[in-house]
Amino acid sequence: MKLYLYLTTLCCLLFPSGIFSQEVLEFRGADRRGMYQETGLLQSWPEGGPELLWEFAEAGSGYSSPLITDERVYVTGEIDTITYLFALDKSGKVIYKTPVGKEWTINYPGSRSTPTLVEDLIYLTTGMGTVACLEAKDGKVRWSLNMQTDFHAPGITFGYAEGPLVEGNTVFCTPGNADTNVVALDRFTGEIQWISKGLGEHTAYCSPLLIRLPERNILVTFTAHALLGIDTKDGKLLWSNVQDGEGDVHVNTPWFEDGFIYYITGDGNGSVKLKLSEDGTAITEVWRNKACDNTMGGFIVVNNNIYTASYEKRKWYVQDATTGVNVDSVKFDKGITIFADNMLYLYNERGMLGLFKPNGPTMELVSSFKITRGSKAHYAHPVICNGIMYVRHGNSLLAYDVRKPK
Amino acid sequence: MPKASVSSVFYKKLHHMKTVIGIVGIFFLLLFSSNAQDLKLDEIISKYYKASEMEKLQNVNTVIMTGLRVQQDIMPLKIIRKRPNLFLMEFDVADLTAYQAFDGEVAWSTAPWTGNAAPQHLPESRTRDLMYQADFDGLLYNWKEKGHHLELERIDTVETELAFKIKLIRADSAIQYYLIGTKDFLLKKQVSYRTFRGEEITIENYFRDYRYVDGIPFAFVIETQYPGRSVSMEFDEIKLNEPVEDEFFGMPSN
Numbered sequence: 256m257k258l259y260l261y262l263t264t265l266c267c268l269l270f271p272s273g274i275f276s277q278e279v280l281e282f283r284g285a286d287r288r289g290m291y292q293e294t295g296l297l298q299s300w301p302e303g304g305p306e307l308l309w310e311f312a313e314a315g316s317g318y319s320s321p322l323i324t325d326e327r328v329y330v331t332g333e334i335d336t337i338t339y340l341f342a343l344d345k346s347g348k349v350i351y352k353t354p355v356g357k358e359w360t361i362n363y364p365g366s367r368s369t370p371t372l373v374e375d376l377i378y379l380t381t382g383m384g385t386v387a388c389l390e391a392k393d394g395k396v397r398w399s400l401n402m403q404t405d406f407h408a409p410g411i412t413f414g415y416a417e418g419p420l421v422e423g424n425t426v427f428c429t430p431g432n433a434d435t436n437v438v439a440l441d442r443f444t445g446e447i448q449w450i451s452k453g454l455g456e457h458t459a460y461c462s463p464l465l466i467r468l469p470e471r472n473i474l475v476t477f478t479a480h481a482l483l484g485i486d487t488k489d490g491k492l493l494w495s496n497v498q499d500g501e502g503d504v505h506v507n508t509p510w511f512e513d514g515f516i517y518y519i520t521g522d523g524n525g526s527v528k529l530k531l532s533e534d535g536t537a538i539t540e541v542w543r544n545k546a547c548d549n550t551m552g553g554f555i556v557v558n559n560n561i562y563t564a565s566y567e568k569r570k571w572y573v574q575d576a577t578t579g580v581n582v583d584s585v586k587f588d589k590g591i592t593i594f595a596d597n598m599l600y601l602y603n604e605r606g607m608l609g610l611f612k613p614n615g616p617t618m619e620l621v622s623s624f625k626i627t628r629g630s631k632a633h634y635a636h637p638v639i640c641n642g643i644m645y646v647r648h649g650n651s652l653l654a655y656d657v658r659k660p661k
Numbered sequence: 662m663p664k665a666s667v668s669s670v671f672y673k674k675l676h677h678m679k680t681v682i683g684i685v686g687i688f689f690l691l692l693f694s695s696n697a698q699d700l701k702l703d704e705i706i707s708k709y710y711k712a713s714e715m716e717k718l719q720n721v722n723t724v725i726m727t728g729l730r731v732q733q734d735i736m737p738l739k740i741i742r743k744r745p746n747l748f749l750m751e752f753d754v755a756d757l758t759a760y761q762a763f764d765g766e767v768a769w770s771t772a773p774w775t776g777n778a779a780p781q782h783l784p785e786s787r788t789r790d791l792m793y794q795a796d797f798d799g800l801l802y803n804w805k806e807k808g809h810h811l812e813l814e815r816i817d818t819v820e821t822e823l824a825f826k827i828k829l830i831r832a833d834s835a836i837q838y839y840l841i842g843t844k845d846f847l848l849k850k851q852v853s854y855r856t857f858r859g860e861e862i863t864i865e866n867y868f869r870d871y872r873y874v875d876g877i878p879f880a881f882v883i884e885t886q887y888p889g890r891s892v893s894m895e896f897d898e899i900k901l902n903e904p905v906e907d908e909f910f911g912m913p914s915n
Contacts, residue, residue, distance in 0.1 A: 316756075361776070362755035362756070362774055363756040605729060
């Protein structure tokens with residue numbers, strides 16, 4: 256028994272849950288990095304792309320990514336102004352379809368928020384501000400509230416897009432009201448635990464990051480013109496980092512590594528590296544690079560190199576994480592970056608999916624193919640789990656086999 | 662010899678070579694442009710018809726062009742044309758599908774991003790522009806019969822190419838310019854004018870990446886430059902003579 260406990264503890268220490276379970280349970284997977292702990296993947300693709308295993312073509316409009324568990328795939332979509340949560344089996348067949356609330360249809364119509372799955376509960380946000388908790392088993396709504404009506408959140412330009420962050424018994428949301436700026440809710444009941452005034456700015460479509468430190472845990476998210484660090488225990492605003500660009504759309508989840516926070520935003524803001532104090536109560540700006548902006552494609556930090564699309568320049572950059580200097584660029588328009596099995600996956604807004612090899616401060620195109628199925632804009636972040644690459648393009652969720660043949 | 666001296670000799674030679682190439686280039690450019698300048702308007706137009714395969718185009722009844730509209734966003738685009746002057750453009754703005762069309766008599770459009778997706782009649786000046794834009798063969802073809810007037814202005818440059826600049830005075834007196842390549846006699850640029858919020862603005866269309874579809878050249882990239890912004894239409898596929906009913910271009914009732 257002692258040996259069993261010892262081995263279990265050792266496994267937990269050596270293999271954090273995201274790596275060991277091979278499940279994708281929130282936006283961009285473990286720590287929201289878009290870095291999938293996979294091995295044995297194809298290192299190049301055949302012409303026309305990897306084999307398409309199945310397509311679920313009735314997902315409705317949307318830009319959200321799927322969640323992948325051992326048994327199921329969950330994805331949201333908008334049909335006739337209503338957000339639905341779909342539960343599929345691993346071959347793309349519908350198990351259930353549950354309406355959640357009104358979806359955003361004013362511009363870029365469709366579901367935005369990628370849900371978060373914790374144990375047997377799913378949390379999601381609709382574009383019109385509904386925050387809901389559903390039973391994963393059957394889609395039954397356990398509780399829901401609306402940020403606009405319950406927290407008097409102001410109207411925003413592109414609809415709520417936040418993938419809810421869960422820590423322990425708490426789920427966080429960002430209504431963006433002057434008083435109820437960031438809110439912590441009991442994840443089982445929806446009751447308010449604390450309300451943070453933040454800086455009183457409207458929400459900025461960001462799926463927050465959780466930084467775990469010995470002294471405290473910090474929720475890191477954006478509102479209109481600032482990055483906020485909030486103590487998850489009591490909602491105290493610990494620090495903020497103000498944006499001086501015009502843009503108020505900061506979709507990308509920041510990245511925390513070795514005591515540094517990296518973030519990249521669009522519209523005149525660019526990429527930034529911050530040093531976080533050991534106790535998490537202060538930040539110091541290390542560098543700021545305005546020559547590389549990224550509105551919503553995410554980015555990857557590997558071996559001290561940052562791989563990111565530049566939305567204004569319409570190319571991908573490699574940045575030196577120490578200096579912030581752009582050291583290489585590749586023309587592949589603009590879009591999303593994820594990483595698995597030592598390869599970069601670039602999904603651009605033209606629908607091209609590129610497999611790139613990161614070679615230190617450079618990146619080389621190995622293979623590419625075009626996503627021709629589905630509808631509308633190519634904005635959903637792909638997911639890789641257990642050798643399957645899931646690509647959502649509007650009403651279609653596509654599952655590609657990217658495993659090396661045995 | 663020290664390394665610095667080697668590189669300085671090399672760069673001197675390179676500079677000399679560049680000068681010679683430049684002089685030869687200018688000579689040929691002048692020679693060619695002087696030949697080009699000898700051409701009369703009718704000859705240029707005749708060569709334009711031939712290069713554009715106007716004879717073959719007469720056997721085409723419909724053109725369907727699908728691709729992307731690239732501005733800040735990259736969104737799907739479809740243009741459908743039918744003889745003699747039916748036109749429909751389906752395009753997405755903020756991932757909302759909109760239309761702009763001319764059914765031979767009525768010009769209409771939708772703008773769902775304004776919150777109102779209902780089709781609207783276009784104002785008279787835009788109707789006229791769209792009517793001329795819908796001309797299946799283009800305004801240069803049989804321009805006299807259509808009531809337009811042409812004047813050859815001069816040789817101009819379009820990006821890196823020389824082009825004949827032709828002034829077209831439309832039958833309704835509006836002025837447009839057409840710039841036709843001096844080498845391949847294909848349309849490189851078109852300039853028109855529009856009144857926008859009480860001010861006249863210049864609209865420049867650049868035609869690039871010509872490819873042949875059933876023996877007829879089509880520009881697969883058309884970039885439109887307005888003051889302060891540009892929009893590109895990049896086509897993946899152009900299909901000819903697909904069946905399309907006339908009713909398809911009509912303004913929907915609601």
